[in-house]
Amino acid sequence: MIAACALLAAIAAHPTPQSPDSLPASPAATVFREWLRAVNSRDTAVIRAYALGYEAERPDDPASVQEAVDNILGVARQSGGLRLVQWVARSPEQLELTLEDAGGRRLLMRFGVELVGGGYRVADIGLRPAGAAGASGPAPFPDGLALSTLADSVSRRIDQLAARGQFDGALLLASADGPPLLRRAWGEANRASGADNTPDTRFTLASTGKMFTAVAIAQLVERNRVALDSPVARYLPDYPDREFARRATVRQLLNHTSGLGSYWGAEFERRRAELLTPSDHLPLFVNEPRPFEPGARFRYSNAGFQVLGVIIERVSGLSFYDYVQRNIFAPAGMTRTGYYTPSGQAPDNTALGYTGDGGQLRDNENGREIRGGPAGGGFSTVDDLLRFGRALLGGSLIRRATLDQLTSGSSDGGRYGLGFMTIGEGAARAFGHNGGAPGMGTWFLVWPERGMIEVLLTNRDPGLMAAIQQPFMRAIAHPGVVP
Helix, strand or coil, rough: CCCCCCCCCCCCCCCCCHHHCCCCCCCHHHHHHHHHHHHHHHHHHHHHHHHHHCCCCCCCCCCHHHHHHHHHHHHHHHHEEEEEEEEHHHHHHHHEEEEEEEECCCEEEEEEEEEEEEEEEEEEEEEEEECCCCCCCCCCCCCCCCCHHHHHHHHHHHHHHCCHHHHHEEEEEEECCCCCCEEECCCCECCCCCEEECCCCCCHHHHHHHHHHHHHHHHHHCCCCCCCCCHHHHHHHHHHCCHHHCCHHHHHHHHCCCCCCCCCHHHHHHHHHHHHCCHHHHHCCCCCCCCCCCCCCCCCHHHHHHHHHHHHHHHHHHHHHHHHHHHCCCCCCCCCCCCCCCCCCCCCCECCECCCCCCCCCCCCCCCCCCCCCCCCCCCCHHHHHHHHHHHHHCCCCCCCHHHHHHCCCCCCHCCCCCCCCCCHHHHEEEEEEHHHHHHHEEEEEEECCCEEEEEECCCCCCHHHHHHHHHHHCCCCCECCC
């Protein structure tokens, strides 16, 4: 639910639909064809057979199989059926695809497999909207614009999207030490009350909150309380999976190479109201099998960040929430950032999340994390996240050398550091994090060489940000961009 890194796909403009038979003779293509057949069947028996054979993390566990079945049925219901438009093979085990649903909307998909025992199973899967219906991506901005002109262009584009009901949220573009170039909000914060979004509205953060966890760990490293390459067992000697705790390190939790995965499923839904601390989440995953040994490869892991939260609590003697408030939010001046109450209540002027299309929108209150925590969630504003970015660059939270270590790509092909995403090179290099789940989406990026910070927040589904974020990132990466 709290989303992973953005899908990077190379797709031609307006591609012609293709048959699944056009896919290469590769393990990923073989399993993908079965996935597509299962989705389009909309038959529970067919989907269950596919889940058992290829996707359920634990085929011997009925709850794990049912979770996979429910996910695929959800895709089938929402899409009305899918067809293949175009594909790119990144390796025999990895595909990136464009799909089209029954309403003509394009979707981008990441699909990866790995060899388990004697056959291939799904190892990595992601699906998100590609932008406007019938298009492979949003139109670009002109190259070489001054930042102020680019900001005006972005603002006008969002005006058009909001007028069509395709964006609700807020955006801030600012230099590292000057007034914002753009600080605006669009759409509704609460459709029942009629409250509008404003630049002061609090939005749910999703995985962007992982940066707070990473900075907290980094502070404890600077204070010689934690060592990145020490095993989990050093800090959590009572961790239930002793073998994992002995082998996995703090660094591997931060860069998603520990082997842990997610914790969502039937048990999460059943116990959602009881999951109020990082430790509360451990029973959801500590006994789950891991597909590889710690350090072997990248696997985006919300579960790993819950373990980091437990480490922060054990080492500091504070609750995760108190530690982050005292050591990150307060020093950075983030007075409108925090976490929901144990009952899930939000402070005034917090946007309610909405998921779905057009007239079918529904709020996400029954689906989001109750409090939020080390893996993401909680809430903030565009101004507070600007303060966070400036505090990072100014060295008031962690030393600049430590920040450089966190934001240097160390996994996922150099696209992920230690709790931070990394994007681009040279003057166009940026760090930060995105996030998304039904009814919430976030982008936070800092371009240190350009001295530029961007915060984009929405209380709609995260795919709606693509028409803004994708062309903006391409435009700001252009060497002709000037302050």
